[in-house]
Amino acid sequence: MSEEYKTSLTDEHKNFLQGLFKDGASFDPEVLRVYASDASLRVGTVLAMVRPENADQLCAFMRWADAERVAVHPRGRGTSLSGGCVPTVPGIVVSMLGMDRILEISKEDFVAVVEPGVNTALLQAECEKLGMFYPPDPASGKATSVGGNVITCAGGLRAVKYGVTRDYVLGLEAVLPGGKLVRFGGRSHKDVIGLDLGRLFVGSEGSLGIVTKLTLKLIPKPEASASVLVGYPSLDAALASMGKVFAAGILPCAVEFMNETVLEILTKTGEVPWPDTVKSLLLFQVDGSRDTVPLENARLSKQLDDALWRMEGVGKEEEDRLWAYRRRVSAASYVLGPDRIGGDMAVPRGSILKAVRRFEEIAAANGKRLIGFGHAGDGNIHANLHYDASDPDDARRTQKTHHELDDAALEFGGSLSGEHGGGCLKDVGKQLGQEEHALMRAVRRVFDPHGILNPGKGY
């Protein structure tokens, strides 16, 4: 972009922000350091941090920022793995954690109305208390905000059955650059009047406006669930089993896979229950009523007869024991190096075996190990590489591997990202056609004529 952004704030600017946000504005370098980065560990330049408590404050701020041509970087809980919250251009970080209320959970309408800063796991828990279910379930849901989930269209463990965040956003309120408050959709489960700009915000990576309120669709809470962790002699055998499950007409709510390297790092960092002939794991979950889950579980088990080993869990406590292995992967990965480049490529479901095999070959050719796991049912591969940044050769080979993995995902007809978004780290131009990319940017300009919002991020 050709814009020039303010690289520092004058006293007048600071007075304006202080007057508007009071204690919710900070210029303290200690504080700003926190807001300069996110879970990607990339670092940018923060001129100020502001924390609005209501939409009116945000409207006044966005009117000012647009007029002053100050770059604005909205932020939820900063869990982006693709640098979505990093101020790539010096600017003001807007923390939405001052707007984190659950405004309403309606048993009659099956909707939740929330502010964007609310924690995902908290919202899920509150819905479940009332017998309702908010299905989007990013693996990091305990840490994330719902606003962050919406702006990246977060997927998660249950997407194979329940879809992604997009499928649960009914209504949305946002403040645009220039300070206008707009509302799209509402609390009807269906609405096809007008162009669907509300859902265009979902996955827009903060490029169109700052979300201030969300109306989310809920469904009845399934009564029961069961999980099974299944071991195979090879990834090929594991993914062949998954194919049989889908072919048998079973739609599990989660299908996770782990490759041999994942099993190695889990074994190195703790006790594991599977024999060492197991080289790949699948983890399934089915849900439904108390009566139907045992039957679904039995149907599923029948398709898993090629397994070397299995461990079943019925009900939350037993299931959590199985899921704990999956949840340990990310932390355990650090035995392969203190620094990480993460991937979350998606490929067509039928190509997942070939894609993971190809990824493993690419890593091996560069002297690296591929930590391959993720949402097999969606073709969504977490392809992580660990390295030591203080070793320039290792760092170079890791970067090279990462780029080659991206290229390979595209060769399989896939996407550079199934969940994390482009952020400031993905080379989205590799994937998007030139015409299509230009259209995206032109639409962005309709919302943000001066390009103040999240410059350098998304697309």
Next chain:
Amino acid sequence: MSEEYKTSLTDEHKNFLQGLFKDGASFDPEVLRVYASDASLRVGTVLAMVRPENADQLCAFMRWADAERVAVHPRGRGTSLSGGCVPTVPGIVVSMLGMDRILEISKEDFVAVVEPGVNTALLQAECEKLGMFYPPDPASGKATSVGGNVITCAGGLRAVKYGVTRDYVLGLEAVLPGGKLVRFGGRSHKDVIGLDLGRLFVGSEGSLGIVTKLTLKLIPKPEASASVLVGYPSLDAALASMGKVFAAGILPCAVEFMNETVLEILTKTGEVPWPDTVKSLLLFQVDGSRDTVPLENARLSKQLDDALWRMEGVGKEEEDRLWAYRRRVSAASYVLGPDRIGGDMAVPRGSILKAVRRFEEIAAANGKRLIGFGHAGDGNIHANLHYDASDPDDARRTQKTHHELDDAALEFGGSLSGEHGGGCLKDVGKQLGQEEHALMRAVRRVFDPHGILNPGKGY
């Protein structure tokens, strides 16, 4: 819009179209009369009809139409009830029925790749032969095209469990005004790179471009289903029962309701099995595996103990007998008058009883009967009014009722349309905020700078 459109075609224009489309272009007044209208029975002015057989032809046509400022009205099978296919401005109708191939159904990737003209029911049948399921199920699916479903974001009978057409569009190819061919998304079930302009086409009512290819998500075909038709002494009792079903954690794949007027017209036009103490019906369907459906059915039945009467059906043949009553409603309605104004308002689920009651009062106050039925689980009310257009007083009262119903839907926080779209009949300005409407039009201009595509329709 301020555009001036061509109101007639020169010989040069006709030669161009004839040269490009050969037999696929028509200027015959007899033929054009068919393309001047759709299921709304409104009539517009058609200058020519063209039927492209491939995207290249369509690109050349759209380049020409843009340069010549000729209005273009794309059309599938013409089943729009809101006048979405009617040329409100004199123009060329583009019939997409020349591109109606199923290009691929992949058991590995769980996707179907189709041209837009393919019939919805045919696609569903072909998927089911392979053990897969394309859930979007507009009640008129036997007549509609998938392209038409996509461009209106069709809902249908199974939306309460399976969502709407939007939720099944993974990738899309379209020709824009000016003749550019663009592609968004692909065959990955997940993809969050770039702004989601592909899904923005879904429900865009042909305002952004003409879709030439679709990649659709499929799921495993449920093995079995069961339906139950349940009679109550009042709509209040019926909808209270529906509330108990959802509260019990049951998510049926369909929940239809019919009000007293619907029961009357069904009784007048054929045999009905329910006693005349029944004044309202609910029709539920549950699906799943052969083992689980009987259990789900039993769970459902337990919540329906307030019913006066019920009739169960297990398996397609028995279920079809129950669904036949629901399918007869539209035709039976004509006993109340030879002309119709249809409504498909949506309200928040918890307001459906109050909304239907209010609709009935509004109709009665205008001396009309409300034919009220539809997708209760989505809060989507088909609110039809029949009248005799040759009776000016009846026509006036019917129009007045229709407008008052629209206003009432909005008062309940609802939408003027849950399925049919704005077309050329809905006063979308009643629902859309001024700022929001202006943004929609500005985005439309990004795709269609000269406003040649479907002018006067949508929003």
